[in-house]
Amino acid sequence: MNIIFTYFHHRFLSKMKLFETIRATREHIDFLTNQHLTIGFVPTMGALHQGHLSLVQRAVQENNRVAVSIFVNPIQFNNPSDLENYPRNLEADLKLLEPLLSDDDFIFAPTVTEMYPKAETRLFDFGSIAEVMEGRYRPGHFNGVGVVVNKLLRIVEPAAAYFGEKDFQQLAIIRQLATMEQLPVKIIPCPIIREPDGLAMSSRNVRLTPDHRQAAPLIFQTLLDAAKRTGTDSPDQLKQYIGATLNQTKLLEVEYVEFSDEVTLESVQNWTTSRNIRCFIAVQAGDVRLIDNIRISVPAK
Ligand code: AMP
Numbered sequence: 001m002n003i004i005f006t007y008f009h010h011r012f013l014s015k016m017k018l019f020e021t022i023r024a025t026r027e028h029i030d031f032l033t034n035q036h037l038t039i040g041f042v043p044t045m046g047a048l049h050q051g052h053l054s055l056v057q058r059a060v061q062e063n064n065r066v067a068v069s070i071f072v073n074p075i076q077f078n079n080p081s082d083l084e085n086y087p088r089n090l091e092a093d094l095k096l097l098e099p100l101l102s103d104d105d106f107i108f109a110p111t112v113t114e115m116y117p118k119a120e121t122r123l124f125d126f127g128s129i130a131e132v133m134e135g136r137y138r139p140g141h142f143n144g145v146g147v148v149v150n151k152l153l154r155i156v157e158p159a160a161a162y163f164g165e166k167d168f169q170q171l172a173i174i175r176q177l178a179t180m181e182q183l184p185v186k187i188i189p190c191p192i193i194r195e196p197d198g199l200a201m202s203s204r205n206v207r208l209t210p211d212h213r214q215a216a217p218l219i220f221q222t223l224l225d226a227a228k229r230t231g232t233d234s235p236d237q238l239k240q241y242i243g244a245t246l247n248q249t250k251l252l253e254v255e256y257v258e259f260s261d262e263v264t265l266e267s268v269q270n271w272t273t274s275r276n277i278r279c280f281i282a283v284q285a286g287d288v289r290l291i292d293n294i295r296i297s298v299p300a301k
Contacts (some may be wrong), residue, residue, distance in 0.1 A: 016101035039156035047087035047203035076144030
């Protein structure tokens with residue numbers, strides 16, 4: 001039997017499928033492609049929230065069928081306690097997906113041994129985009145992302161794959177991966193979904209203490225503030241401002257803040273270096289590491 005189980009929440013309403021093995025997934029994909037149905041794919045690590053669901057909704061709109069993967073990829077974690085504490089709740093994830101997915105849409109939730117039957121040795125060379133920001137502070141992270149996304153895209157063979165701008169640098173890495181590996185997939189960027197107070201949604205937010213949760217919206221507020229000051233302040237001045245404002249709270253500690261070109265991810269020294277600038281930030285909030293970014297409108301000359 002190739003279907004592990006068909007998830008009936010509201011009986012007869014939705015029959016989305018859940019697969020644990022690559023073989024069962026491939027059989028289902030062959031069944032779909034034989035009917036010339038296109039697949040939109042949303043890779044996730046589970047602990048789903050509205051950010052993930054916005055990607056799924058977009059995939060539903062733009063494709064005949066949708067695949068969502070739920071896999072906490074151990075090789076992209078540079079910090080063992082982050083991997084251990086990463087929230088996992090498949091039942092809750094299925095409940096969130098059930099109203100969005102329909103017959104023949106599917107969830108691929110493999111085990112670690114299914115994805116890594118032997119130790120992984122592959123090393124990608126993503127060049128300079130993998131060396132800055134997240135790449136610099138999380139050694140090995142993007143290689144782990146590259147390995148798993150490459151495997152998943154080869155298993156699912158989607159026409160389009162959806163990624164959030166929350167992980168903007170990851171999106172750049174995946175575009176590069178698709179080019180390097182000549183994968184016939186459209187990579188679709190999706191906007192950041194935020195809590196009403198501005199905090200970027202993240203699976204890790206549930207691990208914030210009440211104090212850190214209360215302090216965390218200051219990250220986005222400060223980025224918004226900084227974005228309004230590009231007419232008077234240089235990138236360096238704004239980096240100082242953001243760092244000082246956030247570190248002042250004691251509950252937040254800025255790891256890096258950068259103004260960078262959206263394509264090369266190279267840091268900019270002044271507003272005329274690039275027309276497409278984003279501000280990127282990583283902040284430690286107690287035990288939880290948060291990232292965010294915001295597009296910067298460059299002042300007219
Ligand atoms: P993750 O489960 O954290 O690996 O995320 C899976 C996908 O959801 C990635 O493409 C993320 O960029 C995206 N994502 C996570 N949080 C958000 C958010 N707040 N808004 C939009 N996309 C998000």
